[in-house]
Amino acid sequence: MKDIKLSRRRFIVGTAAAGGGLAVGIRMPLGLRAAEAQGTAAAAEVNAWVVVKPDDTCVIRIARSEMGQGTRTGLAQLVAEELECDWKKVATESITPGQNLARERVWGEMATGGSRGIRTSHDYVRRGGAAARMMLLQAAADEWKVPVAEVSVADGVITHAGTGRRTTYGKVAAAAAKLTPPDLKSIKLRDPKEWKIAGKPMKRLDTADKLDGSKVFAIDVKLPGMLHAAIKACPVFGGKLVSYDEAKISGRPGVRRVVKVNDSTIAVVADTWWRARSALEALPIVWDEGPGASQSSATIGKHLEEGLAAKDVYAFRNEGDAIAAIQGAAKKVEAVYGTPFLAHATMEPMNCTVKLSAERAECWVATQNSEASLAALSEQSGVPLAKCEVYRHDLGGGFGRRGGNQDYVRQAVNIAKHFPDVPVKMIWSREEDMGHDFYRPISQCKLAAGLDDKGALVGLHVRISGQSINAFVNPALVTNGQDARQLQGYTDKPGDAQLGYTVPSLLIEYVMRNTHVPVGPWRGVNTNQNAVYMECFIEEVARAAGADSLEFRRALMSKHPKHLAVLNAAAAKGDWGKPLPAGVHRGIAQFMGYGSYSAAIAEVSVSGEGKVKVHRMVLALDCGHAVNPDQIAAQVEGSVAYGLSAALYGECTVQNGRMTELNFDRYQLLRLAEMPKVETVIVPSHDFWGGVGEPTISVVTPAVLNAIFAATGKPVRTLPLKNVTLV
Amino acid sequence: MAKLNINGRVRDVQVEADTPLLWVIREQIGLTGTKYGCGVAQCGACSVHINDQVVRTCVLPVGSVKATDRIVTIEGLSATGSHPVQKAWAALDVPQCGYCQSGQIMAASALLKRKPKPTDHDIDDAMTNICRCGTYQRIREAVHMAAGRKQA
Ligand code: FES
Ligand code: FES
Numbered sequence: 118m119k120d121i122k123l124s125r126r127r128f129i130v131g132t133a134a135a136g137g138g139l140a141v142g143i144r145m146p147l148g149l150r151a152a153e154a155q156g157t158a159a160a161a162e163v164n165a166w167v168v169v170k171p172d173d174t175c176v177i178r179i180a181r182s183e184m185g186q187g188t189r190t191g192l193a194q195l196v197a198e199e200l201e202c203d204w205k206k207v208a209t210e211s212i213t214p215g216q217n218l219a220r221e222r223v224w225g226e227m228a229t230g231g232s233r234g235i236r237t238s239h240d241y242v243r244r245g246g247a248a249a250r251m252m253l254l255q256a257a258a259d260e261w262k263v264p265v266a267e268v269s270v271a272d273g274v275i276t277h278a279g280t281g282r283r284t285t286y287g288k289v290a291a292a293a294a295k296l297t298p299p300d301l302k303s304i305k306l307r308d309p310k311e312w313k314i315a316g317k318p319m320k321r322l323d324t325a326d327k328l329d330g331s332k333v334f335a336i337d338v339k340l341p342g343m344l345h346a347a348i349k350a351c352p353v354f355g356g357k358l359v360s361y362d363e364a365k366i367s368g369r370p371g372v373r374r375v376v377k378v379n380d381s382t383i384a385v386v387a388d389t390w391w392r393a394r395s396a397l398e399a400l401p402i403v404w405d406e407g408p409g410a411s412q413s414s415a416t417i418g419k420h421l422e423e424g425l426a427a428k429d430v431y432a433f434r435n436e437g438d439a440i441a442a443i444q445g446a447a448k449k450v451e452a453v454y455g456t457p458f459l460a461h462a463t464m465e466p467m468n469c470t471v472k473l474s475a476e477r478a479e480c481w482v483a484t485q486n487s488e489a490s491l492a493a494l495s496e497q498s499g500v501p502l503a504k505c506e507v508y509r510h511d512l513g514g515g516f517g518r519r520g521g522n523q524d525y526v527r528q529a530v531n532i533a534k535h536f537p538d539v540p541v542k543m544i545w546s547r548e549e550d551m552g553h554d555f556y557r558p559i560s561q562c563k564l565a566a567g568l569d570d571k572g573a574l575v576g577l578h579v580r581i582s583g584q585s586i587n588a589f590v591n592p593a594l595v596t597n598g599q600d601a602r603q604l605q606g607y608t609d610k611p612g613d614a615q616l617g618y619t620v621p622s623l624l625i626e627y628v629m630r631n632t633h634v635p636v637g638p639w640r641g642v643n644t645n646q647n648a649v650y651m652e653c654f655i656e657e658v659a660r661a662a663g664a665d666s667l668e669f670r671r672a673l674m675s676k677h678p679k680h681l682a683v684l685n686a687a688a689a690k691g692d693w694g695k696p697l698p699a700g701v702h703r704g705i706a707q708f709m710g711y712g713s714y715s716a717a718i719a720e721v722s723v724s725g726e727g728k729v730k731v732h733r734m735v736l737a738l739d740c741g742h743a744v745n746p747d748q749i750a751a752q753v754e755g756s757v758a759y760g761l762s763a764a765l766y767g768e769c770t771v772q773n774g775r776m777t778e779l780n781f782d783r784y785q786l787l788r789l790a791e792m793p794k795v796e797t798v799i800v801p802s803h804d805f806w807g808g809v810g811e812p813t814i815s816v817v818t819p820a821v822l823n824a825i826f827a828a829t830g831k832p833v834r835t836l837p838l839k840n841v842t843l844v
Numbered sequence: 845m846a847k848l849n850i851n852g853r854v855r856d857v858q859v860e861a862d863t864p865l866l867w868v869i870r871e872q873i874g875l876t877g878t879k880y881g882c883g884v885a886q887c888g889a890c891s892v893h894i895n896d897q898v899v900r901t902c903v904l905p906v907g908s909v910k911a912t913d914r915i916v917t918i919e920g921l922s923a924t925g926s927h928p929v930q931k932a933w934a935a936l937d938v939p940q941c942g943y944c945q946s947g948q949i950m951a952a953s954a955l956l957k958r959k960p961k962p963t964d965h966d967i968d969d970a971m972t973n974i975c976r977c978g979t980y981q982r983i984r985e986a987v988h989m990a991a992g993r994k995q996a
Contacts, residue, residue, distance in 0.1 A: 185940030185977045320937055327942030328930045330877015330918035334943060337876035345871075370860060391867035392860075464881050464889060464943040464976045513879075513943030514976050594936045747937065751982070755940055758978025781886035781974060790968035792980035 123806035141412040161290035162254055164298055165223040166196055166245030168210070169290035172373035173273055175202040177246075179209050180217065182485050184515035185755075186810040187232035194744055195239055198307060198315040199246030202286060203272040209322055214491040215506035229484040230520045230638065232711035232808025235744055239806055244301045249293075251304070253657040256293035257284050268499035309742050309803050323511070335483040335510040336468045336544060343470070344373060346532045346543040347393035350382040350553050353406040354633050357381050360403045366396040375400065378531045384719050386532065409633040410774035417632050417771060418455075421561045424582025424628035425453065431599040431629070432611065433758065437622030442576030446567025450661045452654055454564070454834045456646045457768040459557040459639055460776075460784060465513020466550040469529035472540035473498055478505045479540075482526060483512040485519045492500035493523035497530040516759070517638035521590070522555060548779040555637025556769055557583035560603070562650040572662035574673060576622035579607070579650065585629045586643075589636045592791045595747045605643035606651070606708055606815065612805075614644065614710045616651070617680030618673040630694035634771065640759055644710035644815035649836070652706040652819035657832050666705050666823065667693050680707060683714040683800050691718025691735035692799045701732060704824030706816040711808030713740040714800070717816035720793075721824035727843040731761060731791070731821055736813050741805035750797040753813050757795050760817030762787040765838050785839075847911035850875070851920025854911070861907030863964065865899075866890040868906045869917060882949045888973030889923045891947040918946035921953060929953045932989035940977035947973045952987050961980035961991050962988035 160170045168176040177196045183189040193209050217224045225241060250270065257275040258265040261282055264318035268277050273286040309316060326332035351357060361383060363375045376384045383402060387393035424430075443449060470481040471494070476498035484490040487509045512519055529543040545553075560583025567576040587594040587602050593800045594600070606614045607625050639645070659669035667688050674681040684707045688694075697703065700722045707716035720733040736753050743749055764784035770777050778784040822833045829843050846857050850873060857872040860926070869878050869892070881889030883902045889981050890902040893916040909915070921927050925934075929952045932938075933984045948971070955962055955970040962970070975983070 184944065187940070311871075321939075324934055324937060324939055325925065327945050328933050328940040329925045330875065330946050331919070332942055333876070334879075336880070337870075339874065339876070389867065389871040391863050391871060462976060464879075464887070464941065464974070466880070512941060514941050516976075544880075545886075561939065611959075751937065751940060751979070754981045755978035758975070758980060779883045780884050782884060786974050786976065787980075788974060789971045789979070789980040789983060792984070795981055 123143065130452075145276055147514060161294040163249040163290055163293050164245055165220070166242060167200060167249035167288050169253070171287045171339070172502065173203065173285050173287035174208055175200060175207045175286065176208045176210050178212050178224065180212055180227045181238065182227070182229035182515065184229070184485065184512035186234065186752060187321060187745060188229065189323055190319060190748060191235050191744040192238065192242055193322055194315040194317070194319055195235070195243050196246035198312055199243045200250050201270045201273070204314050204319065206697070207322065207334055208272065209778060211509060213506055213508060214487040217488070218491070225464070227488050228520070229515070230485050230517060232811040236712060236808055241301070243306050243394070245303050247304045248298050248301055252293040252296045252646060253286050253289055255296055256289040260284070260289065260292065269504060296611070309536070315744050317745070319745055321748065322335045322531070327439055330470035333510065334465055334513050335470065336465055336513070338470045338481045338510070338542060340470065340472070340540040343540045343542055343608070343723030344386050344388065344536060345390040345393050346383060346384045346386045346529070346541055347390060347397040348378060348384040348528060348543055348545060348549060349397055350549070351404045351406065352552055353404070354635060355409040356404050356406040356774070358383055358402070359405050362401040365831065366400050369396045369399070369582045372396045374535070376532050376535050378528050382528060383534050383542065384572070386536070386541060390542070394546060405772060412774045413772050414634055414770045417559060420561065420632065421455075421582045421630050424630040424671040425561055425563045425580060427582070427628050430580065431597070431627045432609065432624065433601060433604045433627055434558070434623055434625040437576070439576040439578045439622040439624035442622035443565050443567035443578060446575055447570040447690065448568040448661060450566045450568070450658050452564050452657055452834055453561060453652065454650050454811035455561040456559065456649060456836050457770070458559045458634060459763055459767045460551050460554040460769050460778070461516045461518035461639055462551065462784060463514030463516060463518055463785065466547055467525040467545040468543060469525045470540055470542040471529040471533035472538070473500070473530070473533045474538050476504060478530070479508065480526060480529065481510065482554070483510050483519060484523070485512065485515045485517075486521050486523070489521050489523050490526050493526040493827050494530060497527045498534070500764065513696060516640040517642065518554065520635065520638060547781070551779045552776050556627045557639035557645065558586055558636040559632065560584065560646050562646075566654070566658045568658065568662050572664055574620055574658060577620045578624045578629065580626040580649070581647070582628040582630050584631050584636050586636050586638060590628060590629055597630070598627070600627060601627060603627050603643055606647040606710055613712050615677070617677040617707055617709060618655070618670070619676045620673065633774065640756070641710065641811045641814035643707060643803045644811070645763070646707040648706065648815035649777060649819050649822065652708060652816070653822050653826075653832060653834070656704070656823045656826055670705070671709065679714050679739060679802070680709060683707065683739045684716040686798050686800045687716035688717050690737065690796060692741040693718060702824045702827035704820045704822065704827055706819035706823060708815040709812070710815055711812045712805065713738060713809065715813045715816045717813070719818035719820035719824045721821055723825060723828040723843050725844065729765065729825060729838055729843070731793040733794045733796070734820065735798065736816065737800055738809070739800040739802045740807035740809050740812065741802050743799050746799055749799055749809050752809050753797040754795045755816035757810070757817050758787050758792060760814045761791070764818040764821055764836060765791070767837050846906050846909065848873075848906070848909060848915060849911065849913060850915045851917060857906070859906060862905045865901035865904045865906050865909055869901065875917050875919050879943060879946055881944065886974070887944070888947040888951060889944050891950040891973065893950060893954055896954065896957055898951050918950060921949065927953060928990040929956065929986070932986040935989065936982045936986045938979050938982040938986050940979055944973060944975045944977075948975065948983055952983070952990065955987065956991060962987060
């Protein structure tokens, strides 16, 4: 280890230095909170990632957002692994985007989406932990005047073998903080096979305050003098606000005023949210619904259908001559599939609190991208970035809804502009949340396959006609309708979302057919629809070939050993081929996304009345390094619930240009009684870093649909199942 | 004007009688552990106990609550987070985002009061709250654990 010299002054962070806003992000043992309250603890920032308190508590800084997926705990495990501190004394602290900006993004990217929270930051956070360890050891060696090579550490206790001297991180942290940090790039990280904290099923660090009501979500923020806003946008996407009659509500208790938020949106501000909401409901509003009002699910369906037969299309993969191979095949299989728009329906509705002063803009918000929140706050308020701050709260669900768009931050700023120096909390009703989402895009898919006389697949043609997320989010990303993102999971490029099959002749096409409905990423994004199309159709083809569903897939996967290993793991744990109770049937599926490989086996029965019951699901996942196996299992379990909600019930239908499912009475979600027994198999692999939050959702629906096919003998080609007559 | 007995304390609140109890608890009383999820009695995020029964407060006008009704919110379930349901929830790391969990815990604790040894069927019937993160498998296991028995 190279010597670390005494250097320029490092940041010494006292407890107050964190600022009032940061306190909301701090999760610490109770004893520590008490010490802080008394102002007794002076903590030393060893480096950006690690702050050590005199009582040996190691506060690990977290830059990514926590929305339930366990990233806070996983990142802390990675830092602690290299830091070699006592895991029982680890606390975490959420840094703010303003702090990140002020320190030249020392914490790197903060955006949390695409299952990237850990897989794109594991390297630098581990280096941060290792560098802190080296500085702490150096400080002890300096104090003892011995070479640093002679000191060692375990659980945050430093020892010198020669003299038997001992000290702890808390005692040397202040000295360590003054040392020059080591060259980060030259640090040798631990071999993951030797991990002691990372890779282990550690308990989450952020559970306690979720059990007693004390956790402060953004919707719970309380500030002195705060006002409350209820908001309504034109129910038809693209429509505009024409007029409203404020006099009709001005006498109501607590109501301050009506605010025009933007061209299409209005809000009522009152002393409580319920009063604001009730007044908004009573407010007469005239909308110009615009051309979108003529749209419906039927017109959108026609628009997509037309794309299935269109001439000028984007050929994403064109290998061999698939059309000719299918035409000349001994047996042909054809099908058309479709999947609807879906809403995210995070349990915590969209909300945001903003306070604007002449010199400063502040916002309290649940966000997957707090730097985008900061940028939106600055842009919308006109206050320079350096004078803006975002106090981020853990999200009551994200699933892609709270990412780059930041529509709710912009709205809250526009409302707060009318109340200088007063914090205003805007909360969306559930109806607003369901009616103004960025929905999972709608699509249809036409597939054709050819089998030779031995039942081998000789050609496959896949054509997707549907809406493009990129075209909505950033049209510059899409030229001539060539949007590869809509074909997620079908690429031949390894590493991220590779198709696991090799087909002699393959044609995959995309036909962009956009609508007036706003779209965006939804947990698993396009792997969801694309896995249904591919895996349910492969099932149809396997049955046409008279082959076993597993064997038929295996025959196409010899060039994709990682995909195959995961499929095999699911099949083994899921008892593929073994007898089942009467009336229960199995289905299988595999797919890749977010750098990880997934496969599922579903055990399903269909009653005489056509009611589906999913009894058991086995999911196998190879995500490479598995940072917390128990939290990976939790994500897999959650993905089953999210996936089954979509399969059984999920649809957002358009009538007169607006969404019709505006609450959970019509947008049913899976409940406990319908939750199958879920078994997670983590396929051990130590040669890459894959995502966890999203990959497995893609295989849930196709495995269930394939089991229904096994039960009824009929393929299911449209979703949700509530609309499909099965028997 | 209403008189409410919340977590053992009697409080006077100035509010319109048709205000849902949920919003009185959150806004007038200032206890924010009880959540808003749907406002139409579908999700259970707003669940509290009234006289030991679990109640969805988003559709309950405060005017219909009597001063003698004992209201217990998540904050009042136990003084130190030591209710068997809270302990089981911690032991199994049930919460993901946590937003629905106040309601889940209130529903589970009311169930156990009524049925100290619930079957899976009892749990299916009583635990109808929505968890969008999908923590249902662990909720079921934790209810059994809190009842002092291993999962069936
Ligand atoms: S908020 Fe009351 S049941 Fe959903
Ligand atoms: S834990 Fe997130 S909604 Fe239940």
